[in-house]
Amino acid sequence: MQQWNLFSAFFRVGMLGYGGGPSSIPLVHKEVVEKYKWLSDDDFGDILALGNSLPGPIATKMAGYIGYRVSGVIGMMNAVLATILPTIIIMIVLITSLNNLRDQPWVAGMTQAVVPVVGVMLAKLTYDFFKKAKIQLGWIVTILIGTASLLLIEWAGVHPGIIIFALLLYALVRPMRRKETTPINQQEQSS
Numbered sequence: 073m074q075q076w077n078l079f080s081a082f083f084r085v086g087m088l089g090y091g092g093g094p095s096s097i098p099l100v101h102k103e104v105v106e107k108y109k110w111l112s113d114d115d116f117g118d119i120l121a122l123g124n125s126l127p128g129p130i131a132t133k134m135a136g137y138i139g140y141r142v143s144g145v146i147g148m149m150n151a152v153l154a155t156i157l158p159t160i161i162i163m164i165v166l167i168t169s170l171n172n173l174r175d176q177p178w179v180a181g182m183t184q185a186v187v188p189v190v191g192v193m194l195a196k197l198t199y200d201f202f203k204k205a206k207i208q209l210g211w212i213v214t215i216l217i218g219t220a221s222l223l224l225i226e227w228a229g230v231h232p233g234i235i236i237f238a239l240l241l242y243a244l245v246r247p248m249r250r251k252e253t254t255p256i257n258q259q260e261q262s263s
Contacts, residue, residue, distance in 0.1 A: 125233035
């Protein structure tokens, strides 16, 4: 049953993830966090951050890792197959059909109408991540990191993977610094 759930979850993502990887991220979240509860929000955020910093399509990277985590190597292959199979089938059918109908106004309208829906899905996911970050970091730090990331990515042209890597390094170093200062502070308080 677990393999069937993995396949059906990622098959739905593959079928409904119109517009590529970013549009499928909220769908993956809905399946693996909300519906099947294979991951927590924190785990999903970590996987998403690391997946975005690696080369290749995000949907297949996430499917592979989540499938592996849920059900080992077989689960990984199952989830990746379920993610790419709909794309292969739809590409063959749609490109053939749309190529024959490309001059029809409803075809252009159909593809344009999907864009706002994908935007809303991404905005909701972004809002959910900001709420989670606010709880862990507070609004000021969340807004500062978000603004700095936006400036670095959009105006300075820094790759998001570099920013994520820098933040991961900071997260690794920051707890060590706290651990070093904690015993000193405790000694000062006991004196």
